[in-house]
Every structure is written in C-alpha cells, then in structure tokens.
Amino acid sequence: MKIFTEKFEYDVTNIRKISIDNKMAPLSIANSEDGKLSVELEIALPDNFSNASLDSFISYAVENSKFKLDLENLAAITGGAFQLTQSQVRVLIPQGLELKVDTDNLPLRLLGLTNKISADNENAAIILDSCVGDLKLENENGPIKLTNCKGNLTIDQENGPILAEEVSGDMLRVSSENGAIKMRLAQFTDLSVKNENGLIYYESMPMDFGLMRFKNENGKIALVLPEEMGYAIEAESKLGRVISSLKAEQQRMGRKHLFTNGDQSVKIEVKTQNSSIRLGSDPSINLGAFKSKLDDLREAIKNATSIEDNEKVQQILNKTVESLNTIKDKVTETKINEAIQNSINSLKDTIAGVNWIETKDKVLSTIEKIGTDINSNLRKFFEKVRQTDGEGDAQSGFGRHFEDLGDQLQNLWNKRPNWFSSGGDVDDELPRDVSEQSRRKILQMLENGKITADEAERLLRAIGKE
Structure with a gap:
C-alpha cells in the first residue's frame, strides 16, 4: 500500500x-x-x-x-x-x-470548533472535543463521545453508548435507545434525558436554578449532585427501588419519593419503569466547578485591556474564591485545608494591583500553577473520602453507589474499540432484529441502484455479515 x-x-x-x-x-x-x-x-x-x-x-x-x-x-x-x-x-x-x-460507516471527529454544528452518522463513532456552539448529533449503531464542549446540545442515538464529560449550556435534549448514557461534570439549566434499554448516569455541576428531567424504561438511573446545591427532587420507580444517600429532607407519597435541600431552586424529576433509581452527592464535583471558574478567570485576564475589564476580572476572582471556600469548608484534614487557604491568598495577591499589559503572561502562568496546586491537594483529600465511604454502609456516601454503574459503562465502552477506527462489527452487541433491518435497508438500496455491489458488500461486512 x-x-x-x-x-x-x-x-x-x-x-x-x-x-x-x-x-x-x-x-x-x-x-x-x-x-x-x-x-x-x-x-x-x-x-x-x-x-x-x-x-x-x-x-x-x-x-x-x-x-x-x-x-x-x-x-x-x-x-x-x-x-x-x-x-x-x-x-x-x-x-x-x-x-x-453527513457520513455513513466512517468515524467522524470534530476538534476545537467554534460553530453551530449538525452531525449525522451511522455504523461508526461521532467524537467531539473542545467545541463551542449549538450541537445537534444523530447516530445509529455507533458511539457518541463529547469532551469539554459548550453550547445547547441535542442528541438522538440508537444502538450505541453516549459518553460526555465537562459539557455545559442552557439546554440539553438526549433521546437514546439500546445504549448507556454517562454524563460527567455537566451543567444545563434546562435538560431532558430519555433512554430505553440502557443506563442513565448524570453528574451535575452546581447550579443556581434549573429544571432537570430524567426518564428511563428498562434501565437504572443514577444522579449525582453537589452537596450545597438547592433542589427539589421527585423520584419514582414503578417496579424498582429508590435508593438515596443525599443529605436532604425526605418524604414518601406512595411510589413517589420527595427530596428537598436548601432553597429548592433546581427542580428535578426522575422516573423509571423497570429498574432502580440511585441518588447521591459527591463533593469532588466541586472540583469541576472550580476548574470552570478558573478557566473563566484566565480568559478574562487574557482579554483585559481596560479599567472595566479589570473590574470584570475582580468579579470573577470573587466568584472563584467563593467556590474555593465552599470546597475548603468540607476539607477536614488540617494540612490540606491550610494549603488551600495559602493558595487562595496567593491567588488574591497575584491579581491585586496588576498592570495587565506588562505582566499578563506572568499572571496567567502563576494562576496556572496555583490551580494545579489546589487541584492536587483536593484530589488527595477526596480520594481519602472515597476510600472511607467505600468501606461503609452501602447506602452511605457516594463510594459504592456508583462504582458498579461506572464499571458497567466502562465494560460497555471497551467492547467497541473498532467503532473508533473503521466503524467495524457491531452485530455482536445489537439485537438480531436491528441487524436484520440494516441488512434489508442495504439490499433495498442496492436494488434501487443507490449503491454499487461493492458498496453493498462493504456495508454488510460493517454490520457483521460476510
């Protein structure tokens, strides 16, 4: 070749x-x-x-x-x-x-785009990284993966998993069939996630207000929330259990379980038909919130050219420090707590009285180092918390509640590495009737003259039939 x-x-x-x-x-x-x-x-x-x-x-x-x-x-x-x-x-x-x-049987990667995007694929992966703008994604018989994307997000998926991490926007709409959904460090004020025959796992970043709706037919729902977020949850499983480790007020009305915390400004509906609902909190989610605010601070400093810009930087700094103090208050280990406080003081001193034109690069470099130090200290603490919770009761903390769900998703993801290379075999993972429908569709296209015999042969191989 x-x-x-x-x-x-x-x-x-x-x-x-x-x-x-x-x-x-x-x-x-x-x-x-x-x-x-x-x-x-x-x-x-x-x-x-x-x-x-x-x-x-x-x-x-x-x-x-x-x-x-x-x-x-x-x-x-x-x-x-x-x-x-x-x-x-x-x-x-x-x-x-x-x-x-539009593409079929071939993987698609979208990298660092700042555009409004509509992408449609079949029998192969759609992968997005660091994209900004409204996104509409459709796929069949292939996975969808997003990392560090911002904008309104609509996903229509069939016969494949959805994995998303560090995604945010005003609106989220996800509809899936025959595949697991896992979304980590997500922040959408208006979201609807629906699945059939697959798991839903969602970790929410802190929000001041919002409406979140989750519905599943034949799969579990796992929802992880920041401890300090105000919410009102209505959870209902017709044929399964509702299990919670949330530190929230709880009530029960028949099959409905009600959980309230703080000002209840985020309304959450969770419904599943034939499986369980698991609700928990994870203080390490605040790391994602801190990272997001630190990114905003760096961007504001990078673009600052006037007194008004300096005031904006100070406002973002105050929010960043507030976020850090919220996390620090949960750290019970003295040395780590003191290290975080020292980093907060260094962050304030770095910003105070800065001449942005002359020292911008130095300030950005210093903030990067401070952020790395804070992240390292917090991860050490949260890892110890995870180990402690994992040794406790199955309904306390967040340790055991979500380990099995994460393992299921990882195993599912590992079974499909070929989808990222050539859109290869998916027949082993699909219901037989789905594969037969795809074969009939290919043969009909061949009969109608829309594809050649060679193309039909390649498509049939792609869904696992020689």
Missing part, C-alpha cells in the same frame, strides 16, 4: 453554511486559521495506483451563501481494496460558520 496525499483550498468569504457529505474515509474537522476552507487527504491505495488522482472524487457547489462539499467513495478506483485504517480526510473550516456533516 502507498499513502497518497493531496490538498485543496476553497474561498468561502461570503459563505454562511458549509455542508459536507463524506463517503471517502475517516473524517476529522477543525478550525482554520486563515479563513479558508481546506481539505487534506491521506489515502492508502494499492501499489499499482502509482499515478492516482483524487481530485475527481471531490466536488463542491455554491448556492445562496451555502457551500456543499462532496467526498466520494473511492471504490471505483480501488475495487474496495484501500485501507480505511490508514486513510483519513482532514477538513479545516473558518470559525462562526454553520456546519452540517
């Missing part, structure tokens, strides 16, 4: 929306720095294609400020022989443009 590389660039000065239809190879999309749209190909082809030209497999059209890019299937020149695992397409797009991506 030989690796062929080509690069194409397009002027999208007056474009507001980019649409990409990918049938070529695993695709990654990131932001461009020069304001242009570029396509970089690295395609593994058989040795006899010494003079292969790939430009005929890329086409585009411009209409009404919309740029449509088509990346065609290479089966016509390879006979299906080229190696997906050694091939990739990398697309760079300008910030701020709306993006729509």
Whole structure:
C-alpha cells in the first residue's frame, strides 16, 4: 500500500453554511486559521495506483451563501481494496460558520470548533472535543463521545453508548435507545434525558436554578449532585427501588419519593419503569466547578485591556474564591485545608494591583500553577473520602453507589474499540432484529441502484455479515 496525499483550498468569504457529505474515509474537522476552507487527504491505495488522482472524487457547489462539499467513495478506483485504517480526510473550516456533516460507516471527529454544528452518522463513532456552539448529533449503531464542549446540545442515538464529560449550556435534549448514557461534570439549566434499554448516569455541576428531567424504561438511573446545591427532587420507580444517600429532607407519597435541600431552586424529576433509581452527592464535583471558574478567570485576564475589564476580572476572582471556600469548608484534614487557604491568598495577591499589559503572561502562568496546586491537594483529600465511604454502609456516601454503574459503562465502552477506527462489527452487541433491518435497508438500496455491489458488500461486512 502507498499513502497518497493531496490538498485543496476553497474561498468561502461570503459563505454562511458549509455542508459536507463524506463517503471517502475517516473524517476529522477543525478550525482554520486563515479563513479558508481546506481539505487534506491521506489515502492508502494499492501499489499499482502509482499515478492516482483524487481530485475527481471531490466536488463542491455554491448556492445562496451555502457551500456543499462532496467526498466520494473511492471504490471505483480501488475495487474496495484501500485501507480505511490508514486513510483519513482532514477538513479545516473558518470559525462562526454553520456546519452540517453527513457520513455513513466512517468515524467522524470534530476538534476545537467554534460553530453551530449538525452531525449525522451511522455504523461508526461521532467524537467531539473542545467545541463551542449549538450541537445537534444523530447516530445509529455507533458511539457518541463529547469532551469539554459548550453550547445547547441535542442528541438522538440508537444502538450505541453516549459518553460526555465537562459539557455545559442552557439546554440539553438526549433521546437514546439500546445504549448507556454517562454524563460527567455537566451543567444545563434546562435538560431532558430519555433512554430505553440502557443506563442513565448524570453528574451535575452546581447550579443556581434549573429544571432537570430524567426518564428511563428498562434501565437504572443514577444522579449525582453537589452537596450545597438547592433542589427539589421527585423520584419514582414503578417496579424498582429508590435508593438515596443525599443529605436532604425526605418524604414518601406512595411510589413517589420527595427530596428537598436548601432553597429548592433546581427542580428535578426522575422516573423509571423497570429498574432502580440511585441518588447521591459527591463533593469532588466541586472540583469541576472550580476548574470552570478558573478557566473563566484566565480568559478574562487574557482579554483585559481596560479599567472595566479589570473590574470584570475582580468579579470573577470573587466568584472563584467563593467556590474555593465552599470546597475548603468540607476539607477536614488540617494540612490540606491550610494549603488551600495559602493558595487562595496567593491567588488574591497575584491579581491585586496588576498592570495587565506588562505582566499578563506572568499572571496567567502563576494562576496556572496555583490551580494545579489546589487541584492536587483536593484530589488527595477526596480520594481519602472515597476510600472511607467505600468501606461503609452501602447506602452511605457516594463510594459504592456508583462504582458498579461506572464499571458497567466502562465494560460497555471497551467492547467497541473498532467503532473508533473503521466503524467495524457491531452485530455482536445489537439485537438480531436491528441487524436484520440494516441488512434489508442495504439490499433495498442496492436494488434501487443507490449503491454499487461493492458498496453493498462493504456495508454488510460493517454490520457483521460476510
């Protein structure tokens, strides 16, 4: 096999929306720095294609400020022989443009984008990292994974897990069937998470207000909340138990369990049909809240150029210190408590009376070090708390309540590593009728002339049938 590389660039000065239809190879999309749209190909082809030209497999059209890019299937020149695992397409797009991506049987990665995004895939993974903007994701027979993303989020998933960590926005809508959902360090003031035949696990960051709704048919629901957050929870399981380690007032009305804490400003509804509900708190969630505020502080300092900006920095500093004091009050180990207090004092001293223009880089570096020290000390303490809770009663603390759920998710995730490379076999994990539906759909597409025989063969292999 030989690796062929080509690069194409397009002027999208007056474009507001980019649409990409990918049938070529695993695709990654990131932001461009020069304001242009570029396509970089690295395609593994058989040795006899010494003079292969790939430009005929890329086409585009411009209409009404919309740029449509088509990346065609290479089966016509390879006979299906080229190696997906050694091939990739990398697309760079300008910030701020709306993006729509459609791909089948090929993994999709979206990295560091600042765009409104709609992504649709089938039989392979969708992976997002450090994206900012409203997101709409649809997938079938493949996992969805998000890390460090901000914006309103809508997910429609079938036959695959959803994993998300450090995600936030105003609105969250998740609908899933036949797959586990795990969301850690999440913060959405208006959320609805629905699942059928799979686990729901959700860790909420601290919020001042909000509405959270969780509904499951045939799977557990595990909800982890910050200890100091004010909430009113209504939890109901028709055929299972409701188990709680929350330090909250509790009432029971038939099958409904009511839990209230603080000002009750966050309303939470939790319902499942045929399994249990587990509610708990985890003080280490506050680490995520502190990290978020520290990120805001660094960003404000980085962009500060005026007296008004300095005042904004001071306001964010006050909120960051308040968050730290909340965490520190829960630390019972004297040495760690004192170390955190020293870090708080250092943080205040670093910000006080700073000339932003001359010392900005030094301040940012110092804050980074202070944040690392605080995080290290807190993790040591919370790890000891976890070990202590794990040795106690099964209904106390957060230690045992969620270990089994985390293990289930990790085991489920580990069973599907091939989804991240070539969108490979999923038949072992899918109900038989789902696989049969996919096969019938492929054969119907072949009969209607929408795909070639080679394409049909590759699709059938992708769902596990030779």
